[in-house]
Amino acid sequence: MHIKLWGVRGSLPTPMSSSEYETILSRALTEARRLYQEDPSRTADQIFEAIPDPMKHVIGGETTCIGVNYRNTAILIDLGTGSRKAGEALAKRQDLKDIHILITHTHWDHIQGFPFFAPAMNPNMTLHFYSCVPDLHNRLIRQQHPDHHNIRFEELPCKTRFTTVKEGEPFQVDDLKISAQPLIHPGGSTSYRMDKGNQKFVFATDTEFYGPELSMLVRKYDEFFHKSDLLIIDAQYSLPEAEMKRGWGHTAMTIAVDCAMHWDIGRLGLTHHEPSHSDDTVRELFARAKEYLEANNPHQHRMELYLAREGDEYLL
Numbered sequence: 031m032h033i034k035l036w037g038v039r040g041s042l043p044t045p046m047s048s049s050e051y052e053t054i055l056s057r058a059l060t061e062a063r064r065l066y067q068e069d070p071s072r073t074a075d076q077i078f079e080a081i082p083d084p085m086k087h088v089i090g091g092e093t094t095c096i097g098v099n100y101r102n103t104a105i106l107i108d109l110g111t112g113s114r115k116a117g118e119a120l121a122k123r124q125d126l127k128d129i130h131i132l133i134t135h136t137h138w139d140h141i142q143g144f145p146f147f148a149p150a151m152n153p154n155m156t157l158h159f160y161s162c163v164p165d166l167h168n169r170l171i172r173q174q175h176p177d178h179h180n181i182r183f184e185e186l187p188c189k190t191r192f193t194t195v196k197e198g199e200p201f202q203v204d205d206l207k208i209s210a211q212p213l214i215h216p217g218g219s220t221s222y223r224m225d226k227g228n229q230k231f232v233f234a235t236d237t238e239f240y241g242p243e244l245s246m247l248v249r250k251y252d253e254f255f256h257k258s259d260l261l262i263i264d265a266q267y268s269l270p271e272a273e274m275k276r277g278w279g280h281t282a283m284t285i286a287v288d289c290a291m292h293w294d295i296g297r298l299g300l301t302h303h304e305p306s307h308s309d310d311t312v313r314e315l316f317a318r319a320k321e322y323l324e325a326n327n328p329h330q331h332r333m334e335l336y337l338a339r340e341g342d343e344y345l346l
């Protein structure tokens with residue numbers, strides 16, 4: 031499985047502001063000058079290479095869309111605004127006739143990119159939708175009502191198929207076994223697990239692990255998440271925000287780390303970043319989550335921790 035993150039921001043698309051960009055650029059130029067003064071024989075490429083990662087890579091402002099390529103099979107999880115670029119990439123694959131789309135839920139940030147999804151304009155393309163939402167088709171029709179968009183869903187040239195999936199009833203895409211698990215989120219959300227042999231990838235966003243019942247929740251979800259090779263999970267908040275926004279359906283970074291340690295996860299990706307957080311704030315929260323993992327990991331847990339950034343890729 032080749033996994034690519036096309037959108038990692040939560041709730042609302044969040045383009046970087048000019049002032050935030052200026053701050054990062056100014057830091058990069060200062061660092062470049064220091065590197066040059068240290069060794070004037072360095073080329074521009076070598077200086078760029080030596081500049082720290084946060085000055086070169088943004089976290090990204092597109093909302094949730096995850097690409098999974100397995101052999102020649104194309105799968106997407108969610109159609110947030112990141113799906114516009116995912117669609118452009120998929121539209122270039124001349125051989126591609128089917129795309130499988132798993133929808134976690136239909137909050138705007140998980141479907142809003144679909145009206146701009148290029149493969150939907152291809153009459154030779156079939157889009158296979160999977161969701162726990164029984165009326166997903168109607169919800170997508172509503173999203174493209176002429177009051178909101180210039181092309182109706184029913185007028186799209188592509189063919190569409192809808193499958194309602196259920197907890198405890200895995201289904202097959204290519205030879206991947208896919209299972210669904212309801213999460214804790216206002217209006218509901220679904221986690222998807224993909225099994226191939228002994229490899230396991232789980233995507234679980236828009237879920238709230240918090241409160242006095244946390245240890246019970248960790249036990250309840252253990253079977254589904256246990257020993258995932260890669261888990262990408264909602265980690266929108268700081269701990270004080272999670273307390274302030276109880277019932278909003280999202281998890282604090284440190285709690286996500288805590289839960290993942292219990293589930294014996296191999297690699298943990300933290301996603302669905304809060305739109306009001308700057309890149310600096312998200313990176314600060316991530317640094318604290320890393321410290322938390324190191325401080326609370328007396329048994330040298332094998333887990334590797336990743337901050338999900340737009341464009342990041344994982345191989346499984």
Ligand SMILES: [Zn+2]
Nearest residue numbers: 040041139236
């Ligand atoms: Zn969301």
Ligand SMILES: [Zn+2]
Nearest residue numbers: 135137215236
């Ligand atoms: Zn949501």
